[in-house]
Amino acid sequence: MDFITLLPDFGNLLYTVAAFVAALLVIVTVHEFGHYIIGRLTGIQAEVFSIGFGPRIISYSDLHGTRWQIAAIPLGGYVKFMGDANAASAGADAEAMAHMTEEERRHTMHGAPVWARAATVAAGPVFNFVLSVLIFAGVFIWSGTATDVPSIGAVVELPGGAGDIRRGDRIVSVAGLATPDYPALNIAVEAVPAEASLSYVVERAGQVLTVSGPALFPARLAGIGAGSAAADAGLRPGDVVLSAGGVPLVRFADLQAAVLAAEGAPIELSVWRPGMAAGESLVVSLSPRRTDLPLRDGGFETRWLIGATGNLFFTPETRRTGIWEAVEGGASETWFIARSSLSGMWYMLTGAISSCNLRGPIGIAETSAQAASAGMSNFIWFVAMLSTAVGLLNLFPIPVLDGGHLVFHAWEAITGKPPAERVLNVLMTLGLVLVLGLMAFGLNNDIFCP
Numbered sequence: 001m002d003f004i005t006l007l008p009d010f011g012n013l014l015y016t017v018a019a020f021v022a023a024l025l026v027i028v029t030v031h032e033f034g035h036y037i038i039g040r041l042t043g044i045q046a047e048v049f050s051i052g053f054g055p056r057i058i059s060y061s062d063l064h065g066t067r068w069q070i071a072a073i074p075l076g077g078y079v080k081f082m083g084d085a086n087a088a089s090a091g092a093d094a095e096a097m098a099h100m101t102e103e104e105r106r107h108t109m110h111g112a113p114v115w116a117r118a119a120t121v122a123a124g125p126v127f128n129f130v131l132s133v134l135i136f137a138g139v140f141i142w143s144g145t146a147t148d149v150p151s152i153g154a155v156v157e158l159p160g161g162a163g164d165i166r167r168g169d170r171i172v173s174v175a176g177l178a179t180p181d182y183p184a185l186n187i188a189v190e191a192v193p194a195e196a197s198l199s200y201v202v203e204r205a206g207q208v209l210t211v212s213g214p215a216l217f218p219a220r221l222a223g224i225g226a227g228s229a230a231a232d233a234g235l236r237p238g239d240v241v242l243s244a245g246g247v248p249l250v251r252f253a254d255l256q257a258a259v260l261a262a263e264g265a266p267i268e269l270s271v272w273r274p275g276m277a278a279g280e281s282l283v284v285s286l287s288p289r290r291t292d293l294p295l296r297d298g299g300f301e302t303r304w305l306i307g308a309t310g311n312l313f314f315t316p317e318t319r320r321t322g323i324w325e326a327v328e329g330g331a332s333e334t335w336f337i338a339r340s341s342l343s344g345m346w347y348m349l350t351g352a353i354s355s356c357n358l359r360g361p362i363g364i365a366e367t368s369a370q371a372a373s374a375g376m377s378n379f380i381w382f383v384a385m386l387s388t389a390v391g392l393l394n395l396f397p398i399p400v401l402d403g404g405h406l407v408f409h410a411w412e413a414i415t416g417k418p419p420a421e422r423v424l425n426v427l428m429t430l431g432l433v434l435v436l437g438l439m440a441f442g443l444n445n446d447i448f449c450p
């Protein structure tokens with residue numbers, strides 16, 4: 001085989017690895033910094049703060065005696081506190097602890113009060129949640145919030161144009177249906193005729209005009225899900241699907257109906273892409289995938305999907321998002337992801353949804369690369385979602401994870417003494433086996449699940 005033919009795949013592999021490592025390092029750094037800073041504030045001395053594992057590449061020591069380092073294997077990180085036998089804080093260095101004064105022991109993870117140790121352990125996952133909330137809030141502030149009345153901020157590019165609709169127009173009605181606000185506009189999306197051109201009444205510069213415009217919710221792909229059938233087929237945000245299986249489409253709902261009717265069979269789509277002349281198109285073939293979707297009110301819905309989202313033919317005029325409003329939105333989004341993850345695991349355990357929903361490192365790496373390919377905003381959003389998932393996973397009451405350490409601290413707080421060392425070692429071993437088994441299961445899904 002000619003080596004040159006391998007270069008494109010090699011480039012994609014490098015891109016996938018780079019995107020995965022970048023996402024992981026941001027999340028791990030924030031997680032470990034949570035452990036470090038709360039430990040420091042509660043009087044526990046950190047000896048090493050490492051980004052990555054293995055041999056040191058660069059390092060320096062600060063005035064507090066902590067060595068900050070970047071190691072050769074960028075697949076995680078750790079904080080080693082004074083008195084720890086290892087980076088996982090799984091046990092004390094008995095020999096080092098024996099030569100410490102009482103005051104020095106207070107600055108170790110194992111000699112500090114239970115409340116200080118518990119706060120330090122919990123800080124890692126909490127900082128992951130905080131990172132997610134702040135990222136989501138930042139996106140909301142950056143993108144703004146749609147005004148209460150439907151007003152045109154910008155018109156998207158469509159093969160037939162936007163008719164007489166202009167930026168700044170306030171939509172008064174569509175096809176005779178009044179649209180005083182966005183809830184009414186959403187109702188109109190379902191009620192207006194399935195026609196490529198509709199009659200709009202708009203308010204423009206103080207005048208009320210009747211103009212023509214495109215379908216309210218056209219068959220345009222506003223977003224492409226990472227790892228989806230649409231992404232694998234090479235579809236891009238902004239593509240307009242002209243037909244499915246030879247049947248012309250006008251609305252996004254028509255595309256949804258065609259995908260549902262295919263029931264997983266391959267569909268041939270005729271697609272217009274921005275930059276093409278009117279009448280030009282490209283042909284894309286893809287197969288919808290059976291997907292378990294988390295619902296906002298809880299539970300899951302299983303549907304055939306290609307992994308694309310639609311939107312109105314315009315981007316709404318926006319107002320500035322308030323800081324508190326953005327933080328509330330960020331917290332709500334973080335809570336939704338955490339709740340959906342927990343319910344998803346439960347549904348997988350009970351067999352209500354496919355266990356293929358659990359992905360391993362390969363699946364996460366591929367998704368991170370596709371999110372990065374879709375643009376910086378998509379990648380940042382993905383980092384926030386992954387940060388929530390990492391924080392949640394670390395809170396599971398499994399020995400070797402932060403949640404397992406919190407259980408041990410709770411036991412000590414109740415009984416007045418930590419678990420026996422022999423019991424602790426057995427539990428840590430079982431926890432490690434469970435975590436490795438979960439990783440192996442996810443990796444198996446990456447390889448064998450469709």
